Amino acid sequence: MLVLEDLAYAHPVMWGNYSFTMTAAPGEVTAVSGPSGSGKSTLLDLIAGFLEPTGGRLTLDGVDLLPLPPETRPVSILFQSESLFEHLGAAHNIALGLPPGTPRAEVARKVATALDEVGLPGVGNQRADTLSGGQKQRVALARTLLRNRPVLLLDEPFSALDDDSRAATRTLVRSLTEAHRWITVLVSHHQDDIAALAARHYRISSGRLLLA
Numbered sequence: 219m220l221v222l223e224d225l226a227y228a229h230p231v232m233w234g235n236y237s238f239t240m241t242a243a244p245g246e247v248t249a250v251s252g253p254s255g256s257g258k259s260t261l262l263d264l265i266a267g268f269l270e271p272t273g274g275r276l277t278l279d280g281v282d283l284l285p286l287p288p289e290t291r292p293v294s295i296l297f298q299s300e301s302l303f304e305h306l307g308a309a310h311n312i313a314l315g316l317p318p319g320t321p322r323a324e325v326a327r328k329v330a331t332a333l334d335e336v337g338l339p340g341v342g343n344q345r346a347d348t349l350s351g352g353q354k355q356r357v358a359l360a361r362t363l364l365r366n367r368p369v370l371l372l373d374e375p376f377s378a379l380d381d382d383s384r385a386a387t388r389t390l391v392r393s394l395t396e397a398h399r400w401i402t403v404l405v406s407h408h409q410d411d412i413a414a415l416a417a418r419h420y421r422i423s424s425g426r427l428l429l430a
């Protein structure tokens with residue numbers, strides 16, 4: 219379980235404080251919605267360690283995550299777009315999910331398996347800037363697969379996609395979450411994403427998370 223207890227933050231120029239309390243379970247997508255500017259990305263930044271909270275607790279299976287810098291937190295984050303290095307090939311982008319020093323043969327094998335798992339066998343040599351938006355998001359998910367961190371944070375990951383690739387990518391997120399027992403936290407404005415994916419849904423209101 220990922221547990222936030224009164225995780226507190228205030229941006230330098232702001233109306234008030236955030237105080238986030240929520241629970242997210244493995245194998246489930248937990249959705250967070252709220253109007254623009256309500257603090258959704260701030261919430262993910264606090265979980266990922268890009269922002270330091272002013273108080274409260276953040277634990278994964280009882281282990282305190284707050285002392286860990288972002289690079290060692292058990293967390294992957296996927297943004298709306300621009301998650302790939304455009305001038306590198308798909309396989310190269312995915313391989314960045316593996317620790318440096320991984321043997322070449324192992325890299326090749328794991329990258330190929332991850333590409334299969336996201337339904338893109340054969341695009342490994344294609345440069346990222348030649349992929350469609352939906353393909354890019356799936357390559358980014360493949361990289362997340364190799365990172366193999368228990369918590370996956372998604373910040374509006376489908377909003378640049380058309381309806382078809384949106385539905386396909388959504389299904390993929392759900393099946394990967396279930397298969398790998400990830401704790402997936404999805405930020406989305408879209409009711410249909412939330413209805414299709416989320417086991418639990420929080421809404422941000424006045425700096426607090428309310429179960430919707």
Ligand SMILES: Nc1ncnc2c1ncn2[C@@H]1O[C@H](COP(=O)(O)OP(=O)(O)OP(=O)(O)O)[C@@H](O)[C@H]1O
Nearest residue numbers: 229230231232252253254255256257258259260261
């Ligand atoms: N670095 C910063 N310094 C000061 N204020 C900030 C900073 N980053 C965000 N804010 C403010 O904090 C509030 C929440 O921002 P945040 O990016 O978390 O919103 P959001 O819910 O993700 O919005 P959107 O749906 O538009 O992405 C906003 O009022 C924003 O202006």
Ligand SMILES: [Mg+2]
Nearest residue numbers: 258259260373
């Ligand atoms: Mg945001």
